[in-house]
Amino acid sequence: MSEAMMTQVRTAASVPLESARWGWRDLLTLCKPRVVVVMLVCALVGMALARPVLPSLAVVVFGLAGIGLAAGGAAAFNHVVDRRLDAMMLRTSRRPLAARRMPSAVALAWATLLSVAGIGLLAWQVNALTAWLTLGSLIGYALVYTAFLKHATPQNIVIGGVAGAAPPLLGWTAVTGQVGPEPLLLVLIIFAWTPPHFWALALHKREEYARAGVPMLPVTHGEAFTRLQVWLYGWLTVAVTLMPFAIGMSGVVYLVGMAALNARFMYWNWKVWRGQDPRAPLAAFWFSIRYILGVFGVLLLDHYAMAWSLWG
Numbered sequence: 001m002s003e004a005m006m007t008q009v010r011t012a013a014s015v016p017l018e019s020a021r022w023g024w025r026d027l028l029t030l031c032k033p034r035v036v037v038v039m040l041v042c043a044l045v046g047m048a049l050a051r052p053v054l055p056s057l058a059v060v061v062f063g064l065a066g067i068g069l070a071a072g073g074a075a076a077f078n079h080v081v082d083r084r085l086d087a088m089m090l091r092t093s094r095r096p097l098a099a100r101r102m103p104s105a106v107a108l109a110w111a112t113l114l115s116v117a118g119i120g121l122l123a124w125q126v127n128a129l130t131a132w133l134t135l136g137s138l139i140g141y142a143l144v145y146t147a148f149l150k151h152a153t154p155q156n157i158v159i160g161g162v163a164g165a166a167p168p169l170l171g172w173t174a175v176t177g178q179v180g181p182e183p184l185l186l187v188l189i190i191f192a193w194t195p196p197h198f199w200a201l202a203l204h205k206r207e208e209y210a211r212a213g214v215p216m217l218p219v220t221h222g223e224a225f226t227r228l229q230v231w232l233y234g235w236l237t238v239a240v241t242l243m244p245f246a247i248g249m250s251g252v253v254y255l256v257g258m259a260a261l262n263a264r265f266m267y268w269n270w271k272v273w274r275g276q277d278p279r280a281p282l283a284a285f286w287f288s289i290r291y292i293l294g295v296f297g298v299l300l301l302d303h304y305a306m307a308w309s310l311w312g
Helices: 003-014 024-030 033-049 057-081 083-088 104-125 128-152 156-164 167-176 181-204 206-212 217-221 223-241 252-274 280-311
Strands: none
Touching: 024 057, 024 104, 033 057, 033 167, 033 181, 033 280, 057 083, 057 104, 057 128, 057 167, 083 206, 104 128, 128 156, 128 167, 156 181, 167 181, 181 206, 181 217, 181 223, 181 252, 181 280, 206 217, 217 223, 223 252, 252 280
C-alpha cells in the first residue's frame, strides 16, 4: 500500500467524533444495501421455487421486508463489532463508525431496531419457522462469524458461510412453512460458492488483512495455497450446482444455462489459480457475484418453463 493510502487510513481512524455529523445515508450504509439486495434476490428465488405457481403477494412483501430488515440489522451489528478493524483497512475506512462520523451507541440501537422489527414482522405476518431461522442466521453472522470466527481461524469463511447461505431457505419456508431437501440444496450451492468468491477478494486485499491481523487464508497459508483452494472449491461449486438437475428439481433449461455459467466461472478461477494476472482475483470476485445471481436466475427460468409446459 502506498504512503498516501496509509495516510488516508490513519486519518480516517483518527477523525474526532465531534468533527463530523452522521445522517440518513450513514444509517443506510450500515445496512450494506448492496449485500442485502443480493440476499433478497436469493430469498425471492426460494419463494418462487417453493410452489409451481407464484406465491401470494402478501407472503412475498412481508417475507422480503422481514428478511431485509433483519439482514440490515445483522450488517449494522457487523459495523459495530468490526469498527476498529474497518478503520485499519482502506476499503472500509470511510464507513460511518470507522471514520468516527457516528457514535457506536447509535449504530447499535439502529442494528437492534432493524433486527427486532424484521424478526417481529416475520413472526407476525409470515410464520414462526422463518422468524426463528432468520434469528439464527442473524446470530450466526453478527456474533459467531463477525465477533469470533473471523478472528479465530482461516476457515472463517467456510464455517461462517452457513449464515450467509440461508436466504433461499428463508424464502422457501416463508411460503411453505417447512424445510425440505430442495431449499437445503439451494443453501448448499451458496455455501460451496462462498469460499472461492471471498478468497478471491482476500487475495486482492491480502496486505490489508495482514496489517489488520485478520487470519484470512492468504495471510496464514500464503497466496499459492489460497489460489489452489479457489480452484478446488470452484469445482466443488460446479458439482453442487449440477445437483438440482440430478435430483429432478430442474430440467434441461437449467442444465444448459449452468454449462455456460460454470464455464465462465471456472475460467476466472483458473486465472486465479495460475497466478499470472494480478487483476484476476478482483475480476473473479466481481464475476462470482454475477455468477450466483445467474445460477438462481436460470433456476427460476427453468422452474417456470417446466410449469408452463405442464399447464400447456
